[in-house]
Amino acid sequence: MIGTVAVHQIRALRRQRILAELVGSFVGITVLAGVLGWASHRTIIGVYEESMRLLATRNLAAPPNPFLLKPKLSQLSNVVIYITLIGALVALLLGHLTVAEDDSTGIGRIIFSRAIRRGQYTLGKIVASGGVLAGSMAASFVVSVIALWIVNSSVPATRDLGRLGLFFGLSWLYLMVFTMVGMVTLLATGRRSFGLLSAMGVWLIVTFAIPQFTSGLRPSQSLNPIVDPVSTSQAFFRLTRRARPLSVAEQYKQLSAQILHTGAPESSSAAIGRLTPILVALGLLVVITFAQVARHDFSRSDSGE
Amino acid sequence: MSSNHVFTLAAHEYRAAFRSRILGLLLAILIAVTVGSVYIASVAHRSQVADYATYRTAALASGLQRIAPSPLAPMSLLRGAFEYIQIVGSVIAITLGFLSVSRERASRTLPLLRSRPVTTGQLATGTLVGAVALLATLVAATAVSGVVCIGVIGNDWVSPGELLQLSLAYLLSVVYLTVFYALGVFASSKAKAATNGLLIALCIWLVIVLVIPQIGDTLDSDNQVPGGLFKALGLNRADETTVLSHFSLFETLRTRIEYVSVAQHYQRFVFAMADVKERYRPFGLGGLLARVWTDLSWVLFWPIPLIAASRRVLRNEPSITQGASS
Numbered sequence: 001m002i003g004t005v006a007v008h009q010i011r012a013l014r015r016q017r018i019l020a021e022l023v024g025s026f027v028g029i030t031v032l033a034g035v036l037g038w039a040s041h042r043t044i045i046g047v048y049e050e051s052m053r054l055l056a057t058r059n060l061a062a063p064p065n066p067f068l069l070k071p072k073l074s075q076l077s078n079v080v081i082y083i084t085l086i087g088a089l090v091a092l093l094l095g096h097l098t099v100a101e102d103d104s105t106g107i108g109r110i111i112f113s114r115a116i117r118r119g120q121y122t123l124g125k126i127v128a129s130g131g132v133l134a135g136s137m138a139a140s141f142v143v144s145v146i147a148l149w150i151v152n153s154s155v156p157a158t159r160d161l162g163r164l165g166l167f168f169g170l171s172w173l174y175l176m177v178f179t180m181v182g183m184v185t186l187l188a189t190g191r192r193s194f195g196l197l198s199a200m201g202v203w204l205i206v207t208f209a210i211p212q213f214t215s216g217l218r219p220s221q222s223l224n225p226i227v228d229p230v231s232t233s234q235a236f237f238r239l240t241r242r243a244r245p246l247s248v249a250e251q252y253k254q255l256s257a258q259i260l261h262t263g264a265p266e267s268s269s270a271a272i273g274r275l276t277p278i279l280v281a282l283g284l285l286v287v288i289t290f291a292q293v294a295r296h297d298f299s300r301s302d303s304g305e
Numbered sequence: 306m307s308s309n310h311v312f313t314l315a316a317h318e319y320r321a322a323f324r325s326r327i328l329g330l331l332l333a334i335l336i337a338v339t340v341g342s343v344y345i346a347s348v349a350h351r352s353q354v355a356d357y358a359t360y361r362t363a364a365l366a367s368g369l370q371r372i373a374p375s376p377l378a379p380m381s382l383l384r385g386a387f388e389y390i391q392i393v394g395s396v397i398a399i400t401l402g403f404l405s406v407s408r409e410r411a412s413r414t415l416p417l418l419r420s421r422p423v424t425t426g427q428l429a430t431g432t433l434v435g436a437v438a439l440l441a442t443l444v445a446a447t448a449v450s451g452v453v454c455i456g457v458i459g460n461d462w463v464s465p466g467e468l469l470q471l472s473l474a475y476l477l478s479v480v481y482l483t484v485f486y487a488l489g490v491f492a493s494s495k496a497k498a499a500t501n502g503l504l505i506a507l508c509i510w511l512v513i514v515l516v517i518p519q520i521g522d523t524l525d526s527d528n529q530v531p532g533g534l535f536k537a538l539g540l541n542r543a544d545e546t547t548v549l550s551h552f553s554l555f556e557t558l559r560t561r562i563e564y565v566s567v568a569q570h571y572q573r574f575v576f577a578m579a580d581v582k583e584r585y586r587p588f589g590l591g592g593l594l595a596r597v598w599t600d601l602s603w604v605l606f607w608p609i610p611l612i613a614a615s616r617r618v619l620r621n622e623p624s625i626t627q628g629a630s631s
Contacts, residue, residue: 036523043524043555044534050548051538063538078523085515093504192500193407197327197400200507201334204393209338212385216345219388220572223519236348 001116005124009098010131018097019132025090026136027143029082034147037075041151071261073160073167075151076144080256081223083171084207084249091175092199094132095182098125100192108298122293126286129179130172137168137175144168167259173278174252178203180285187292207249214244222249251277310423314431315438318405322439325404331397332443335389339447340454342385347459350382354460378580379461380471386451387575390444390478391568395514397443398482399506401436402489407499429616432490433483440482448475467580470590474578481571481604485510487611494618514568521563524555567607570600 013019052062102108111121144164148156156164181202186195211217216237244250251274257263258271322328364372448471456462463471489506496502527533527545535545549556563569577585577597585593594601 032520036520039555040524043552046552047534047548048538050551051535051540051544054540054544054548055538060539081519085519086511089507089511193403193503194327196500196503198330200396201330204334204396208389208392209334209341212338212342212345218342218385219392220518220522223515223522236345 001120002124002127005111005116005121006128006131009125009128012101013097013128013132016101022090022094022132023136023139026087026140029086030076030079030140030143030147033076033078033082034144034151036078037147038151041075072148072152072156073163073260074262075148076164077257077260077262079140079144079167079171080253080260083174083256084252085223087171087175088178088203088207089200091133091178092182092196092203094129095179095184096186096192096196096199097182098129098179099183099186100195103186103296103298104192112298118294119290122290125183125293126180126289129183130176133172133175133179137172140171141165141168163259163261167256170252170255170259170275170278173275173282174248177248177278177282177285180282180289183289184285184292187289187296206247210243210247211250214240214247215250217250245273245277248277248281251275310427311431311434314423314428315435318432318435319438321408322401322404322436328397328400328404331393331400335393335397335443336446336450338389338393339386340450342389343382343451343454344458346382346385347454350379350455350459350461378586379455379459379463380467380579381581382455382459383451383471383579384576384581386447387474387478387572387579387581390447390482391572392514394443394447394478394482395485395510395568396507398440398485399489399503399510401439402486402491403493403499403503403506405432405436406490406493406502410499425620426616429619433487433612433615436486437479437483440486441479444475444478444482466590470578470580470593473590474575477571477574477601477604480608481567484567484604484607484611487608487615490615491611491618494615513566517562517566518569518572521559521569524559524562564603567604570603573597573600574604 010019013022048065055062102111112118141164145156145161148160148164178199182195182199185199185202186192189195189198208219208222211222212219214237254263255271255274258266258274361372452463452468452471485506488509489503492506492509493499493502496505527535535541535548540548574597576582577593577600580586585596588596
């Protein structure tokens with residue numbers, strides 16, 4: 001029965017052309033990140049060579065090329081930002097639509113006239129969303145490999161492929177958190193517009209507000225993959241940085257930087273520590289979703305406005 | 306009489322929007338993050354003001370005739386607040402536009418209003434005036450809380466001249482938010498189901514406010530290394546200009562991409578007015594306006610086609626709506 005609900009949901013998304021749009025969005029952001037990585041890489045090599053010529057005319061010693069120290073996977077560092085900005089919003093939308101259609105079209109009422117338990121229905125919905133996101137991440141993985149191949153003119157090493165796979169696995173977990181937020185807000189509010197905008201409110205808080213309070217990152221700094229470390233010497237940050245482990249967006253970005261080798265190395269226990277809040281948030285949201293579906297009144301169709 | 310109609314409609318729009326729970330939630334988020342960001346910046350500023358006061362007292366005591374002016378720019382503490390207006394404020398403005406349309410569709414007030422001696426133009430103007438008044442209230446609330454935070458927490462009150470610059474920045478903030486309000490109205494009115502229009506408006510918002518400015522930043526070669534590429538290579542500003550002159554096509558493309566975004570123009574203008582960028586600090590109001598007039602013009606231009614399009618959609622809206630379907 002779980003499989004039936006999941007397959008029905010995926011078919012419904014495909015019929016409404018939403019499935020193609022969702023997968024296309026993720027592939028699109030990966031392509032965009034690849035193109036930006038390629039364009040900036042080429043220009044920066046040129047800028048470095050031009051700078052060396054300028055320094056040579058003044059008989060000054062040439063500093064080492066700062067980009068030689070950068071790992072190959074760092075060319076995809078923009079994907080991390082796009083996942084937290086666009087990907088999270090698309091995931092919210094996926095979660096929202098997964099529940100909204102059954103609620104507003106009256107399909108939910110018909111489904112529960114059959115012998116199906118609410119737990120099976122919820123699990124089927126979560127499996128469907130997870131499957132769509134997993135497919136999207138797999139497509140993004142393939143596009144990333146091609147992008148790296150083109151930029152570096154060589155096939156990525158097995159180790160880099162493993163790291164890339166790990167990164168998209170982590171991204172799947174992060175996006176699932178927002179998919180669940182999309183479901184929970186709609187079930188909690190009972191109205192499509194209110195649910196969607198509440199979910200966006202959660203996204204704004206997680207992506208911009210919390211990192212500002214815990215790490216002093218301004219909203220525009222949250223858009224840049226390369227961020228200067230923020231001084232936490234202020235008494236305010238000495239207090240708020242204790243809450244940094246709860247900042248899911250920051251933990252995702254830091255862990256992604258570890259995986260893609262763009263951040264300072266950390267121990268594996270520290271990496272697991274960063275993964276924990278994402279897993280806890282996901283677990284909590286899954287439990288809340290099960291509880292809300294169990295008591296949701298599907299007989300009251302919402303018009304959507 | 307017609308101005309009375311417009312005023313009545315505007316007052317109705319203002320009150321109805323204030324009653325919305327979701328708008329209240331988003332407003333609360335904006336005010337909280339604005340006050341939070343100015344508080345964080347002001348706490349650091351306070352110690353710098355104290356350091357300068359100590360230096361000044363010591364210099365006066367030692368009989369120095371020429372004392373270096375304060376290098377601090379209190380208005381720059383509002384940088385985070387302006388960024389929140391740019392990102393969160395624009396979402397609120399879209400929401401306001403969407404709620405205006407969906408509320409009308411749900412309550413089916415358009416046929417009722419058209420049965421009264423109210424023209425479509427008055428209806429559109431009244432709704433727009435009400436929404437702009439609400440956006441102005443929102444901006445005023447963040448402005449007052451920001452300026453008071455700088456004075457009370459940062460121990461540095463802005464001067465009358467600086468207040469004038471800030472007023473211009475906040476006035477343009479209202480215009481900037483009006484762009485997104487008009488986008489919300491247009492997209493929601495055009496779509497059969499207002500929620501779908503909201504989604505389209507949010508996608509456009511994502512591209513204009515987050516993706517395009519991020520592309521410009523990402524392609525900036527200086528942003529590729531923490532602390533700056535040119536600093537890492539030991540090059541000064543003049544050297545940077547010399548090196549980048551060899552990449553004029555790339556730099557032109559990068560800036561032209563940013564040109565499409567009204568958010569980027571808004572940011573440049575308010576950052577210049579609020580002394581955020583050091584290169585603008587030596588100039589008075591006239592000098593600042595001369596340098597950012599193109600950004601000002603772009604922000605002032607965008608509401609015109611969007612408001613015109615929204616009015617056109619409203620004029621073509623059937624008197625008997627088909628109800629709100631998702």
